[in-house]
Amino acid sequence: MKVFVVGANGQVARHFADFVKNEDDIDEVAMIRNTDQKPFFDERGIESVHLDLVKDSIEDLAHAMKDSDAVLFSAGAGGSGDDQTVLIDLDGAIKAMTAAEQAGISRFVMVSTFRTGREEMSKENDLQIYTIAKNYADEWLKNRTNLDWTIVHPGILVNTDSTNQIKIGNDFEINEIPRQDVARVLIEVLKNENTIKKEFEVLAGEDSVEDALSKL
Amino acid sequence: MKVFVVGANGQVARHFADFVKNEDDIDEVAMIRNTDQKPFFDERGIESVHLDLVKDSIEDLAHAMKDSDAVLFSAGAGGSGDDQTVLIDLDGAIKAMTAAEQAGISRFVMVSTFRTGREEMSKENDLQIYTIAKNYADEWLKNRTNLDWTIVHPGILVNTDSTNQIKIGNDFEINEIPRQDVARVLIEVLKNENTIKKEFEVLAGEDSVEDALSKL
Numbered sequence: 001m002k003v004f005v006v007g008a009n010g011q012v013a014r015h016f017a018d019f020v021k022n023e024d025d026i027d028e029v030a031m032i033r034n035t036d037q038k039p040f041f042d043e044r045g046i047e048s049v050h051l052d053l054v055k056d057s058i059e060d061l062a063h064a065m066k067d068s069d070a071v072l073f074s075a076g077a078g079g080s081g082d083d084q085t086v087l088i089d090l091d092g093a094i095k096a097m098t099a100a101e102q103a104g105i106s107r108f109v110m111v112s113t114f115r116t117g118r119e120e121m122s123k124e125n126d127l128q129i130y131t132i133a134k135n136y137a138d139e140w141l142k143n144r145t146n147l148d149w150t151i152v153h154p155g156i157l158v159n160t161d162s163t164n165q166i167k168i169g170n171d172f173e174i175n176e177i178p179r180q181d182v183a184r185v186l187i188e189v190l191k192n193e194n195t196i197k198k199e200f201e202v203l204a205g206e207d208s209v210e211d212a213l214s215k216l
Numbered sequence: 217m218k219v220f221v222v223g224a225n226g227q228v229a230r231h232f233a234d235f236v237k238n239e240d241d242i243d244e245v246a247m248i249r250n251t252d253q254k255p256f257f258d259e260r261g262i263e264s265v266h267l268d269l270v271k272d273s274i275e276d277l278a279h280a281m282k283d284s285d286a287v288l289f290s291a292g293a294g295g296s297g298d299d300q301t302v303l304i305d306l307d308g309a310i311k312a313m314t315a316a317e318q319a320g321i322s323r324f325v326m327v328s329t330f331r332t333g334r335e336e337m338s339k340e341n342d343l344q345i346y347t348i349a350k351n352y353a354d355e356w357l358k359n360r361t362n363l364d365w366t367i368v369h370p371g372i373l374v375n376t377d378s379t380n381q382i383k384i385g386n387d388f389e390i391n392e393i394p395r396q397d398v399a400r401v402l403i404e405v406l407k408n409e410n411t412i413k414k415e416f417e418v419l420a421g422e423d424s425v426e427d428a429l430s431k432l
Contacts, residue, residue: 058334082298086345090352091337118274121307129302136306136352143360 002027003190004068004105006053006096007075009037012111012157015183016074017044026190029068031061053092054084061099070107070190071100082129089130093137097145107196108147109189111182112138114155114174114201138199150189151199154182167205168212175203184209192216218243219406220284220321222269222312223291225253228327228373231399232290233260242406245284269308270300277315286323286406287316298345305346309353313361323412324363325405327398328354330371330390330417354415366405367415370398383421384428391419400425408432 003020005013008030020028021044030041030048041048049064053075065071073096077084093110100108113127116135121128141149155177162180185202188209189195194216205212219236221229224246236244237260246257246264257264265280269291281287289312293300309326316324329343332351337344357365371393378396401418404425405411410432421428 055340057338082302083345086298086302086348091348094352122273124271129299132302132307136310139360140352144355 001025001070001190002029002068003070003072003109004029004031004065004100005072005074006031006092007073008032008041008048009034010074010076010078011159012154012179012182012186013072013074014040015162015180016072016186017041017046019183019187020044020046023187023191026187029064031064053095054087058095058099058102061095062102065099065103065105068103068105070109071096071105072109072111072186072190073097074111074186076111077130085130085133090133090137094140097141097147100147101145106146106148107190108141108145108149109186110138110141110149110151111186112151112153112199114153116153142199148196150195150197152182152185152189153199153201154185155201155203157182163204164208165204165206166202166209166212167207168200168202168216170199170201172201172203177203181209185213188213217241217286217406218245218284219286219288219325220245220247220281220316221288221290222247222308223289224248224257224264225250226290226292226294227375228370228395228398228402229288229290230256231378231396232288232402233257233262235399235403236260236262239403239407242403245280247280269311270303274311274315274318277312278318281315281319281321284319284321286325287312287321288325288327288402288406289313290327290402292327293346301346301349306349306353310356313357313363316363317361322362322364323406324357324361324365325402326354326357326365326367327402328367328369328415330369332369358415364412366411366413368398368401368405369415369417370401371417371419373398379420380424381420381422382418382425382428383423384416384418384432386415386417388417388419393419397425401429404429 028046077088113134158176244262293304329350374392
């Protein structure tokens with residue numbers, strides 16, 4: 001399986017690239033915005049394509065995706081402004097979904113935020129605009145596409161090393177999860193068709209990634 | 217018919233309130249955010265309700281709408297920041313749609329922007345975030361609700377007096393339209409069921425509002 005990663009240079013996605021190296025059945029195409037991000041992927045034997053999610057067209061994205069079997073959306077504005085949140089987390093995500101459909105790709109894995117939905121969207125906090133953008137992107141994926149989606153809702157991302165001890169489910173109290181473990185989950189999601197049309201939260205827990213996903 | 221106006225204190229909606237006075241078959245409930253906006257509606261014999269589209273809940277909105285037969289969405293952040301654009305033009309609009317459905321109201325008239333769609337959303341200009349927000353609100357109305365919608369796409373809004381000379385259609389070159397004439401169009405849209413499930417641009421032209429809409 002060849003997976004096209006949108007936002008390949010993000011922190012979670014870079015861990016994903018590290019794990020991909022050890023996966024015989026998964027190859028990555030890394031979509032990068034800046035050519036100075038290329039050496040990281042070159043060093044890992046990962047193909048990269050130079051595209052801008054905001055400035056490039058859906059047709060350009062679809063063309064770059066054409067030999068891939070799945071899309072992993074791991075891009076995010078990451079606090080660079082509400083305009084960027086709208087352009088990347090909402091519209092960029094929907095552009096990527098449309099491009100995947102144009103390219104004939106059915107599998108689409110979305111890295112979402114921990115909790116979307118009305119209650120969270122109504123909280124007046126620094127994440128409100130981000131939460132709204134992510135919510136409507138997820139809604140679009142579930143209801144306005146024919147993609148075989150999975151939506152992963154990680155907890156608070158931390159840079160501690162992978163423990164490969166997680167839990168997945170819904171309506172958990174928020175807690176931490178190492179970015180490395182989220183990357184492991186994304187690998188397993190791509191390998192497991194039982195994750196299609198499902199969404200779940202991921203937090204540090206007591207099961208291995210493999211075991212946790214097999215319980216879905 | 218009683219029409220619940222979200223964003224009743226906006227410039228177009230205030231003209232709408234002036235025209236409503238002369239309509240035997242249309243009553244207005246004006247949703248206002250500040251009580252100092254109340255006298256304008258009191259003077260015109262129009263009922264007002266004090267609610268905040270962003271801070272109040274869908275349940276509160278639905279409760280206020282419960283005796284109305286239609287919702288007119290004419291709210292807008294109006295350049296008060298990208299966060300407000302997301303909160304009002306996107307999420308606020310969708311909250312109003314959901315509230316209308318909860319209140320058992322089927323008719324929903326949306327004042328949109330002149331042009332949405334991919335080409336316009338990709339233009340890097342001052343209106344880009346607004347255009348994206350309006351686009352996804354319109355998309356939600358058309359595809360994620362069971363409402364009897366009409367979407368009105370006015371041209372460049374100007375404060376010159378109504379001429380009652382307009383044109384409606386699609387793919388026009390952008391041009392001006394007096395706010396008063398947009399308000400006239402909204403009145404006629406509410407009176408004409410042939411406008412249900414239609415969207416169209418409104419510009420200054422050569423037909424009376426009544427004639428232009430009868431050609432739909």
